[in-house]
Amino acid sequence: MTKVDAANKQALQKLFDAEPFLVGMGIAKDTIPGMKDKMLLHAGPHITYDRMSGPLIGAVIGATLYEGWADSVEEAREVLASGEIVFEPCHEHASVGPMAGVISPGMPVFVVENRKFGNRSYATMNEGLGRVLRMGAFDDSVITHLRWMENTLFPILKEAIEKRSNAEDPIDLKNIIAQALHMGDELHNRNKAGTSLLFRSLAPDLAETCQDSEKLSRVLRFIDSNDHFFLNLGMASAKASLDPLNGIEGSSIVYIMARNGTDFGIKVSGLGDTWFKCAAAQPDVLLFPGFTRDDVNPDIGDSAIMETYGIGGFALAAAPAIVQFVGGTPADAVRYTREMYEICAAENKSFTIPQLNFRGTPTGIDLLSVVETGITPILDTGAAHKVPGKGQVGAGIVRMPSEAFVSAAEVFAEKYA
């Protein structure tokens, strides 16, 4: 075994030992480390306002209105361009967000704890479908819905989650993910089973802690209405499980992949906190009716953490029904998963794919394998309109660009020559 192989084995043992549990909720500014007033977190690597793509601009406008830092869209654009708002990647604050991934100081977030290593991660609640901030929408309905989430959904969920967190059977997110993979989810673009299992697990506690029938009913109906509700929790599980891989001497395992709609960035275990970046891919997705290829923004979102974790696009074989949403055939789905084994250093014994006779999901993207084979990771993702405020245009398979891997490999070779 080479030194790199040994380091990778050590890194992946940390990943496999991870125990992500849903332990609480809080308001971002009181909860996320380093979160401050007038700070906005976003998906992907660092980016300045002038380089932001349409959906990210839409989402930061929405967040500015939500925070009350501006009263109109025009004023929001001025505030955002003025330099008084600090933009930082979610990933620099132990957080993750789907699509634009914007987290503002007043937003409620889930707290996930990796009980094996004690580190925590954070993610907002999924807003649902239609007009939503994460897709760059910022009209009144979006802001009103965010306020309902803060004022009604959050306190009700928080109480039930905190009760469970101290109970004998806290919410074991790894276990939900493992079960959902046996129920046709791949946990990135299909979260129907994960959402169902979380719903079943939490509803009895919600019934106990929430005495207001009408509010309880509305909260349950909201979660039921959104098959992606589990996505943000799956992402936070992945984040909490992968963060301990930061800084393992000699390891070539990729522990972050993320896109901000302009750039794609990765971080590598043995290269610590450095981002390696290149232009984000242009997704060739299955379009919703009424949109054309020209409408599609470059790839965006921290949700690539799911593939970094070895599921999502890497576990497509487990989710044949997803092709109705992302295109292709169930045979293609199997082919994608088989291809990803070629660039991964291990198979996850906890996350198995019944369709492949319970083979573990391809896990631990090895930077060196990516560069050697020329095979880059595939994701199955949502796609946003490039104009701020226009929202989702489709979903599909997108392959990550190779340049970030190549430049990371050069630094890796130099450091560990």
Added chain:
Amino acid sequence: MTKVDAANKQALQKLFDAEPFLVGMGIAKDTIPGMKDKMLLHAGPHITYDRMSGPLIGAVIGATLYEGWADSVEEAREVLASGEIVFEPCHEHASVGPMAGVISPGMPVFVVENRKFGNRSYATMNEGLGRVLRMGAFDDSVITHLRWMENTLFPILKEAIEKRSNAEDPIDLKNIIAQALHMGDELHNRNKAGTSLLFRSLAPDLAETCQDSEKLSRVLRFIDSNDHFFLNLGMASAKASLDPLNGIEGSSIVYIMARNGTDFGIKVSGLGDTWFKCAAAQPDVLLFPGFTRDDVNPDIGDSAIMETYGIGGFALAAAPAIVQFVGGTPADAVRYTREMYEICAAENKSFTIPQLNFRGTPTGIDLLSVVETGITPILDTGAAHKVPGKGQVGAGIVRMPSEAFVSAAEVFAEKYA
């Protein structure tokens, strides 16, 4: 097209047009047509007390105690042997029951309506796992649990179901089944997705109609604790969808298969109400620890209605994870489904199998194809201990015996020569 083919096409159109909805609940004696005091319904074709197998005897003892017709097991055996209790098949009362399938006059039942044709079907609530009447258990814990189901679970579920039944979006069981097939269920021995989807759908209504937090929480916890909760509703959907096939002149489609633990019986569309019977199969199942082949009772239960409906064992390809429970490999699961296409007259466009590129499930067992090919239907089923009161011993694949099909085919040939 032969006359038989044309009749089968007509029969299966009725099956495919069926629209089973969960419309209400009631107490068996007030709800099930022809149900009377001192009557017990059971799984499978007609049987007298002296020919009943262990698990069915256990279940009728339990029902006798539950009804208060006896105060002890000994007394119950005397009452049952005395002739004062009438035994009739569930199937003769538009009803179905898993395993022993016993329904007594005081038990609550679900009401499922086939809104296309107006006919209704009935099934008890699934009791959960462990010590349960359907597996032939009859100790105090079983009776106490049945009383909780009658006094707490039933009224709470009834109110929410009746509310939904009159709402814009009543509970569409066919839709739940179609979705569950895309989530790894085959809906006979794996009902995890079906149960989850029903739970999600009903919980907001339960929250609205039940003001007692503690009871609501307990009801939700009970349903969550039992991944088979949906089974009885799936069976009632199948029953309501298949009953309109009774008596279609010239059709060789099997519309009932059922086992009482001693006999296996079928009914055929073109042969109306006549049972064709033979000895029940001896299931060669995957045993729970501590049991031997000698402990296994012959095949029992109305749950074979799922395969008659074209799912269950016929849709094993959709449920690769089930092999961890019933044995074999995911490849075997696909093979079983492929084999069943050989004896079925159609494919169900509403129930598709992603793993087979969304091919419809093999549906409509053609009596003549069974006899011509020598291939009999396979089921994946639970298995009970042959001694009354001992409960479940395992689960697995069981092939139906051919004699009932052969004797039905002889009568069919004679009638339609």
